[in-house]
Amino acid sequence: MKTNCYVARSTAIAARALGDETMVMSATDSTLFTLNEVASVIWQAADGVTPLDQIVATKICTQYDIGLEPALKDAAALVEDLAAHGILLLSDTPLASPGNSRGVTP
């Protein structure tokens, strides 16, 4: 997977922040994910127009004690997993995210 891909939240999900974590449920198969604090940052930043590597560099590496390379590796695995369940959309080109205007989580 290219780490400069674009990621956007699907509309076919239910999601809510719970403390520093985020609950995300796929509407297609009702699989429930609990995203930890770091994964939640990626989830909230998945606006469809910011490349993943930029999200990791600006939102993760600046806030958490982790290098860019391992952070990108972990982030890529996370978004691939979420994309496989249809709750994140991946693209080589920018995507319009339905969550952009209203914010997915409170």
Next chain:
Amino acid sequence: MTEIAAKALKLNVPLNAQIDLTYRCNERCVHCYLDHDDHGEMTTTEIKDLLDQMAEAGVFYLNLSGGEILMRRDFFEILEHARLRTFCVKLKTNGVLIRKKEAQRLRALGVESIQISVYSHRPEVHDAITKMPGSFRQSIEAARLLRAEGLNVTFANVLMTENAADYQGVRALAAELGIKCSLDPTVTPMMDGDRSVLQLNVDRSKLQEVFRDASLVGDVEEFCALPTSVDEAALDMLPCSAGHTACYVSPYGDVYPCVQFPLPCGNVRRTKFADIWRDSPQLSEVRSITLRDMPSCSQCAHGATCTRCPGLAYLEGNMRGPSIQDCEKSYARTGIPSENFKRKNAAQPALSSLNLVQIQGIQPAPRNFAVAVPEASGVRA
């Protein structure tokens, strides 16, 4: 899920909420606990605002129920707003007003699940309970249409005297349609406190049969195991999620701990939902109650394992007291009488003699509870 619930409890987050959009209904089920008039339902705007507030407060699981939800002309507008706010939406309906177009729309809006009330596999029995001729055919057709859209559908069956012989038939029908099936063996009092509907509850022998049906309860030995002792940890147990991580809002904006727990805690037309959830003295009281605070239940052999519903206890007059319907269930499962039953049995001679005295305004004891009134078990069987 347990971890999520524990975290929500710790953070005082209302993880689950039920909103009854209306009490109006196109059916008139014999066991229903609601009246069916519109006493001033929340408007579309008010409900959308409530949904926004609930999303901000952290509600994730949103049950939309009634009455019949599709009696509201703005139902899909409300649902669309709920999904925009990314709730995990579960619907409760009788399905009568769901046709292909509605099923397709529900699919497009990504509802998590739809519960349809089905009381029998025999049309005449179901229709006699709903008092709506043709309702069985329409509900089943709705279930087929929803399944054809790939939606997650559950039949919700309430066990009562009228359909006591039919629950396996409903399960078989559900299996044939690829639908899950739930069975609730408890008919609850009406929200105004009227208990006459309780005479529809099945008698103890039927409860015992149901609780020993492995196809329903799984491991019968485990389900009907003798109660474990009440230790210190058990005494600190919370009764259930009502008021702790769950709440209910009526069509008029009244907030309660649960749909089955009609303790008024505030109204969203006057107070913000989050303020009610955080500051309501009534919710604070509900949250303060542990098994230790229940005089009868803390002394009961079933204390640690009982499915006691605090709402039913409240409807019996004391939210810290026992719920006789749950005492009956504990007895039916294990054969061990609850502390409450023992006291009632001990008091029985005195109560019998009191019955000879006519005192206006005193309601007779519910007649469907075999232990309280042994000779009256199975009132309508």
